[in-house]
Amino acid sequence: xxxxxxxxxxxxxxxxxxxxxxxxxxxxxxxxxxxxxxxxxxxxxxxxxxxxxxxxxxxxxxxxxxxxxxxxxxxxxxxxxxxxxxxxxxxxxxxxxxxxxxxxxxxxxxxxxxxxxxxxxxxxxxxx
Numbered sequence: 064x065x066x067x068x069x070x071x072x073x074x075x076x077x078x079x080x081x082x083x084x085x086x087x088x089x090x091x092x093x094x095x096x097x098x099x100x101x102x103x104x105x106x107x108x109x110x111x112x113x114x115x116x117x118x119x120x121x122x123x124x125x126x127x128x129x130x131x132x133x134x135x136x137x138x139x140x141x142x143x144x145x146x147x148x149x150x151x152x153x154x155x156x157x158x159x160x161x162x163x164x165x166x167x168x169x170x171x172x173x174x175x176x177x178x179x180x181x182x183x184x185x186x187x188x189x190x191x
Contacts, residue, residue, distance in 0.1 A: 067189050079109075089137040100151050103180045104140060104141050104142065107139050107141075109138070109139075109144070110138055110139070110140035114138060114140055114145065114178075115136075116136050116180070117177045118138060118147060118174065118177055118178075119136055119137055120135055121173050121174075121176070122134070122149065122170065122174070123136065124171060125169075125170075125173075129151065129153075129166055130153060130154045130155065131152055131153055131154060132152040132153070132189050132190065133150070133151075133152040134148070134149065134150070134151055134156055135150040136148070136149055136150075136151075137150070143180055144180050144181075144182065145151050145178050145182070146178065146181075146182050147174050147182065147183045147184070148183075148184050148186060149154055149170050149183065149184070149185045149186070150187060150188055151166070151185060151186065151188070152187075152189060153164055155188060158187065163185075163187070165184075166185065167185045170183055170185055
């Protein structure tokens with residue numbers, strides 16, 4: 064309405080389309096980021112360091128307390144859920160089921176302190 068009576072009056076009929084194009088370019092970043100992160104989750108790619116670092120800081124120092132030769136953490140993020148796999152190589156050749164269940168419960172508790180919606184699996188394996 065403001066442009067109709069001016070020398071730029073001819074552009075009046077194109078303003079809506081121009082504004083839509085400009086706003087589309089301004090807001091295209093968000094959907095592209097969502098698509099990129101969604102595809103990564105579908106392909107089970109490693110999550111961003113912001114998700115991995117708190118788990119490593121909380122769980123890896125427990126190696127000595129758990130009487131383990133090695134302790135490794137793997138994380139997969141799908142949607143709002145984190146899937147945590149802890150690979151534990153115990154020092155002893157044998158571990159009782161009760162001890163293993165206590166270790167498993169402790170690791171699950173610590174993982175849920177970092178992120179509530181975490182499913183934790185503990186795997187015993189021997190690193191040769």
